[in-house]
Amino acid sequence: MVQHSRKASRRTGDQFAHPAKGDVYMRRGGLCVLDAAGFAQPGHEAANLTVAGIAQETTDNRNGADGAVSVPVVRGKDLHFIGNDSTDPVTREHLNKPCYIVDDETVSSSHKGNARSSAGMARDLTGSGVWVEFI
Incomplete structure (x- = not known):
């Protein structure tokens, strides 16, 4: 009190x-x-x-x-647009699953043997990037 x-x-x-x-x-x-x-x-x-x-x-x-x-x-509950890795891209099958940090402007679908940290959840996808929810 x-x-x-x-x-x-x-x-x-x-x-x-x-x-x-x-x-x-x-x-x-x-x-x-x-x-x-x-x-x-x-x-x-x-x-x-x-x-x-x-x-x-x-x-x-x-x-x-x-x-x-x-x-x-x-940060917050908004989605953030980040580039998609061309060699290990997030695809539609990865939506609503974790995506991983490649660099300060790119995410990937793979943690690369636990060498990459989670960026958050891949929520949507366009031809030029990924909409990510930070968690």
Whole structure:
């Protein structure tokens, strides 16, 4: 029970800012991931990454230490459009199943022997990309 009056804080649940890993450059619109220590970096092929969202600004931390700057990202219940890997593409049979991070603009249908982290659920598909729900 609240013992004293206090300001009730509120914000939308789809916009966040994460401290950037040192020596990284993230482009606006790119898939942003968190490493095991919680630092943001561009999406890339690796195990044990967590999707943070889509970078809302270009963020340059190439000359900074871990956490020197933050990258604003958006995620939430909306679907996000990401390119489809040409060598291991998401197809209609993969819809409503996990898809996997290849890089900061591409997803794949395969985890490649657990070398790729999950991007989320592939919800729809066009000729130029995949609509992904981050989970």
